[in-house]
Each structure stands twice: as C-alpha cells, then as structure tokens.
Amino acid sequence: MADVTPMRTGAETALVDMFPAVKASLPGTAKVADARKAALERFQAVGLPHRRIEAWHYTDLRGLLREAAPIAPAPDASAIASVQSAGDPLGDIDGIRLTLVDGHLVPTLSALDRLPEGLEVTPLATALAKGHPLVDAHMGSIARAADDPLPALNAAFVSDGVVLRVVEGTALDEPIIVRNVLTGDTPAATFTRILLVVEEGASVTLVENHEAFGGVAHQGNSVVEILVGDRSQVEHVRVNARGGNGFDLSTLGVRLGEAATFRSVALAVSPAVTRHQIGVVFAGEGASLSVGGGALLNGSQHADTTLLVDHAVPHGVSRELFKHVLDGEATGVFQGKIVVRPDAQKTDGRMMSQAVLLDDGAAMNNKPELEIFADDVQCAHGATCGALDEDLLFYLRARGLPLPEAEALMLQAFVGEAMELIAHEGVRTVLEGVVESWLRARM
Amino acid sequence: MLEIRNLHVQIEDKKILNGLTLTVNDGEVAAIMGPNGSGKSTLSYVIAGKEDYEVLDGEILLDGQNLLEMEPDQRAAAGVFLAFQYPLEIPGVATMTFLKAAMNAQRKQRGEDELATPDFMKRVRAAADKLQIGQDMLKRALNVGFSGGEKKRMEILQMALLEPRFCILDETDSGLDIDALKIAADGVNALRGGERSFLVITHYQRLLNYIVPDSVHVMAAGKVVRSGGKELALELEANGYADYRSQAA
Numbered sequence: 001m002a003d004v005t006p007m008r009t010g011a012e013t014a015l016v017d018m019f020p021a022v023k024a025s026l027p028g029t030a031k032v033a034d035a036r037k038a039a040l041e042r043f044q045a046v047g048l049p050h051r052r053i054e055a056w057h058y059t060d061l062r063g064l065l066r067e068a069a070p071i072a073p074a075p076d077a078s079a080i081a082s083v084q085s086a087g088d089p090l091g092d093i094d095g096i097r098l099t100l101v102d103g104h105l106v107p108t109l110s111a112l113d114r115l116p117e118g119l120e121v122t123p124l125a126t127a128l129a130k131g132h133p134l135v136d137a138h139m140g141s142i143a144r145a146a147d148d149p150l151p152a153l154n155a156a157f158v159s160d161g162v163v164l165r166v167v168e169g170t171a172l173d174e175p176i177i178v179r180n181v182l183t184g185d186t187p188a189a190t191f192t193r194i195l196l197v198v199e200e201g202a203s204v205t206l207v208e209n210h211e212a213f214g215g216v217a218h219q220g221n222s223v224v225e226i227l228v229g230d231r232s233q234v235e236h237v238r239v240n241a242r243g244g245n246g247f248d249l250s251t252l253g254v255r256l257g258e259a260a261t262f263r264s265v266a267l268a269v270s271p272a273v274t275r276h277q278i279g280v281v282f283a284g285e286g287a288s289l290s291v292g293g294g295a296l297l298n299g300s301q302h303a304d305t306t307l308l309v310d311h312a313v314p315h316g317v318s319r320e321l322f323k324h325v326l327d328g329e330a331t332g333v334f335q336g337k338i339v340v341r342p343d344a345q346k347t348d349g350r351m352m353s354q355a356v357l358l359d360d361g362a363a364m365n366n367k368p369e370l371e372i373f374a375d376d377v378q379c380a381h382g383a384t385c386g387a388l389d390e391d392l393l394f395y396l397r398a399r400g401l402p403l404p405e406a407e408a409l410m411l412q413a414f415v416g417e418a419m420e421l422i423a424h425e426g427v428r429t430v431l432e433g434v435v436e437s438w439l440r441a442r443m
Numbered sequence: 444m445l446e447i448r449n450l451h452v453q454i455e456d457k458k459i460l461n462g463l464t465l466t467v468n469d470g471e472v473a474a475i476m477g478p479n480g481s482g483k484s485t486l487s488y489v490i491a492g493k494e495d496y497e498v499l500d501g502e503i504l505l506d507g508q509n510l511l512e513m514e515p516d517q518r519a520a521a522g523v524f525l526a527f528q529y530p531l532e533i534p535g536v537a538t539m540t541f542l543k544a545a546m547n548a549q550r551k552q553r554g555e556d557e558l559a560t561p562d563f564m565k566r567v568r569a570a571a572d573k574l575q576i577g578q579d580m581l582k583r584a585l586n587v588g589f590s591g592g593e594k595k596r597m598e599i600l601q602m603a604l605l606e607p608r609f610c611i612l613d614e615t616d617s618g619l620d621i622d623a624l625k626i627a628a629d630g631v632n633a634l635r636g637g638e639r640s641f642l643v644i645t646h647y648q649r650l651l652n653y654i655v656p657d658s659v660h661v662m663a664a665g666k667v668v669r670s671g672g673k674e675l676a677l678e679l680e681a682n683g684y685a686d687y688r689s690q691a692a
Binding site: 413 | 495518
C-alpha cells in the first residue's frame, strides 16, 4: 500500500491549490490557522479516498469526484433576500432557526437574539476568530481529521457553522433547526460544521436541513459533533433534499455520556453521491442509541452510509435501521460495524440494513460487521435486499391500486419504518413528505 | 354476467385449467366445489389477474368486457373483487390508509370524485360495526398480527366498502371457527342482491349452509364436470369427490 503514490487527480490538485488562495479569508486565530494547515497537509498526504482503502472500498471518491467546485462566495444581500423569499421547507414547525446561506451564518435569518433560556449559540466563525472554550475543548475531538479525509478537508476549509451549548438540566421544547441553503446557480463547495454540547440532564432536538435552489450540483462537506451529557436526551435529524446530482459528504461524531439517550435519522434524496459517516462512542455506562436512515436514488446515483458504533463501556444499547430504495442503476452502500470492547459487558446491539431494488441495474453493497471482545453481550446484525414482494403488489392491485401507486404505498411503508424512529412528530411528517414527493415523481 | 369460455391456463408448464366453461348470471351466487388440486384457486387468481398464470386459450367476460386484457387494478375498478384465501400482511401500511387508497383509486379509475375524509370515515365505521371490527384493528397495519378470523372479516369489510359487481370468495371458510364463519357469512349475505353476483369457492358444504348458493358446480382436473342446484352440495358432502377424481382421470 505505502509504496503506491498515485498521481493527484484534478480534483485533488484543485483542493490543494485552493487552500493558499482562500486561507486568508477563512476565520480563525493563529492557532486555528495552524490547525487548518495541518489538516490540509494530512489531506495532501492521503488524497481523496479510493477503493483500495477498506473503509472506502465501495465508494471510490477519487473516481467519483471529477472536479472540485470552488468555495461558495459569502452571500450578498440579494442571496440572503432570495432565501428569505423562497420559503422554508420546515416552515410549519415551530423551532429555533439558524440559517447558513452559502456556508455562512446569516444573523438576520437566525434567532440569535431571541434564544430560549439555557441555550447558547455562537456563530462558528466568531468562535474561531475570537477563541471559544467549547471549540478549544471539543472541536475535532470526535470527528478527527487524522482519521479520515472528509473531516480533514472540513477542518482545513471550514467557513462557518454554529457552536451550541444546552445548559445543564435544560429541556428545550422546540427543535433547533439549522438550515443550510445554497443559492448559487453554478456548483459551489461548502464546508460547514456544528458543535453541539448537551450538558447533564438536558434535552434537545437538532434538525439539519440541506437545501439548494434549482437543482445545482453543489458539493457539501459537513461535520457535526455532538457531546451527549450524562442522563441527557438528544435527537438529531438530517435531511438532504438538494437533489441536483450534487455531492453530499457528511460526518457525524457522537460521544454518549452515562445513561444518555441519542437518536439520529438521516434522509438523502437524489444526490449524485452521498456519504454519511457516523461514529458513536459509548463513553458512559447505560447509554442508549438508535440510528436510522433512508436513501432514495435513481439514475446512476450513489448513497453510502458508513457507521461505527463503539461500545467502550458496559450496559449500552444500540439499534440501527437503514433503508435504501434503489431505482435505475443506482448503488447503495451500507457499512456498519459494532465494536464491543472487553469491558463492555451486557451490551445489547442490533443492526439491520434493508434495500429494495426497483430495477435490474440497481445494486446494494451491505457490509455489516461485529467485533466483540466481551463475553456477556447480545449482538445481532442482518441485511436484506431484493425486489418488492410480487404477492403483496398483486394484493394491492387486486384492490384497485395501479402498479405505480401500489409500489409507492409499499415503499412509503418500507422507508417509513426508519422515519418512525424520529420522535418529533412535526419533523417526522416533513421527512415523510420528502419521501412521498420522491415517490410521486417516480409515478 | 360473468362468462368463462373454454379457459386453458398453465403455470410453469403445468396445465391447471383445461377448457373450463362457466356462466354466473346477475344476482346469482354460484358455488364451486372440488377436490384439492382441481384448479379452484387458480380460477380465482386468473379472474382477478395474477400474473404468474399463462392463459393459453379462452375468454373471461364481465358484462361483455374481456377481463383478460385488463390489469388487475382495472379489473377491480370494473367490479371484480377477490376475497383471498390467505389475506396478505402489509407491514407499515395502516389499515385505514389502505382502505382509503383502494376506494379512491377505484373511484379515480371510474372517473368519480375522491371521497372526503368524513364520508370515508362514516362508511368504514358503519361497515366495520356490522362485522364486529373494532377501531383498534383499523388502526393497526393491514392484517399484521390479525387472527385468521380477523383477516377474513377484513376481506369482507373491503368487499362491503368497495361495492364490487362480481365477488370471488376463495375458501373464505378455511381457518374459521363456527362463530367467525357466521359473522363472515352474514357480511356476505348482507351484500347479496341486485345485480351483484358471487363465486363461492369451498371444499366443504358447511359454508353453503350459511351462504346458500343458487347453483353448485363441481370442478375436477381443471374444468367443470357437473353443475346443479344447491342440493348437489349435499350429495357431495355425503359421497365425497371420489367419482369425479376417476372421471377426470
């Protein structure tokens, strides 16, 4: 492996060359600037991941990412006005809104001056420029630049985002909704980041909605790090309905405290390539985790969910449920690994990945893994993939549903099972609506 | 009127129906009886439009329309209803969602307006009450975790709501105890009348004590070998199918 030094691809060269051109405009203290440089060097050393790297075997990003789009320019007044007038897909939900436009937090579209008690929000650009104790203590500690090229690139180029602190014992009734909107009509890259620190006994729902105008093939690289404090409860929902055959690369890193509860559901619709990588560490005993996801693809689209659940301590419970709907020549990838360390007795882990293939050209790669070093545990994994059940379709058709409607009803139920993991009813309804529109467009 | 003429059907190179001919008049309840493997369930699936079967010859006409040229959903909209021998479980699809989708899909195909929710709810509640189907069953996913009797009652509920022109009951009595059988039969009898006709498929005469047929047809080796009135069922019950097995061979 080490003796192979492939030539840099055009996209790799563009990313490396972009850094000196933009680094002066990126926010941060001298210390942050050093960290950016180190992260870029890290990326430079390994390049874009490719199929000879095991964790990327089914998603050859070096081959898939032909051109690196330029970084989105900071939004001007008209870009901001266009977001304001375009309407909010989550508009029906009462929530604490924080809006990133073209990779930059826009205060006029954010609830910075009307936050509920117990919630502190700092724009990440400000935190990087002035220093921030939570950034110093935690940023990059869960989704580490050293582990993977995606957080490395993000650490080098990150423009903005939010630092969120939910103070001990605070129960936030309304979800925090982070909208991440791209306005440009030519492909642009964004590198955004959220750091959420939930202190002991607090509870919060965080929703990320990735939006774009007019189906442009943007390239997003987002990192979310969440520290779930002892006995706190966190729900995280991520939606990417940007479409437009863009790239959506995301890394979610979570650390669970004692008796903490964490739920996360991600939904991806029609990107050219999406890679959602999730790493969860059980750092405190008795925590519980449920992670779910759905991807709806057609054409030559590609969706990869890569999950690592690390049970480092005893009495952890984890549940994972992922659903892929693959039409045309789309490819789905699920790589899930549950690690149970020697001390993590009484761990209870279950992982399931299911795919429906709607066309002969579609393909699913499932790679579930268990690595168990403790002897008193319950762990299971399963993977299924196949066509829709002909007998069920006949039953529905015999009741009067035309084939496309019968398929849509079954697919909605299939993906719905993962969406049901979302506790917040309003948010769940929005995601079900996103699924429904994809299915309707197919009919 | 349903007319089946000289129907020949095979599945995976195995001939199941061999020149079956049968007419069911408007308002008629016709019973089909016969030994296992005589092709009774195949007949019900072929009328409803299941794709696994290859029709080699013959016609099925409902009021003169050739059903064999129609998709299963078009046949349903034209008034064909098959009450399944083994109703399928559909996880994740709430029973109410399914009922509404089915009723509106048929209305749409017939060029009628969709049902408004209050009207839909009223119809479901009225029909469910008659079949002793509770709200809890309607809230669950379709047929998931239902008992055999509950599944059969759910089929009759669908039949009542979809108001079909021609109903096929494929061994509706199988797996039912006597109380459940009475409820199901009462549900069917309530739908008798007018032009609506029925094809009742069963092994046993018992069901026909509750749903009294106008005609009885004996099927063996893929065709109707004898037809008669309701007394034919009693004769079969007494003598069994042995005569017809040899006749078919």
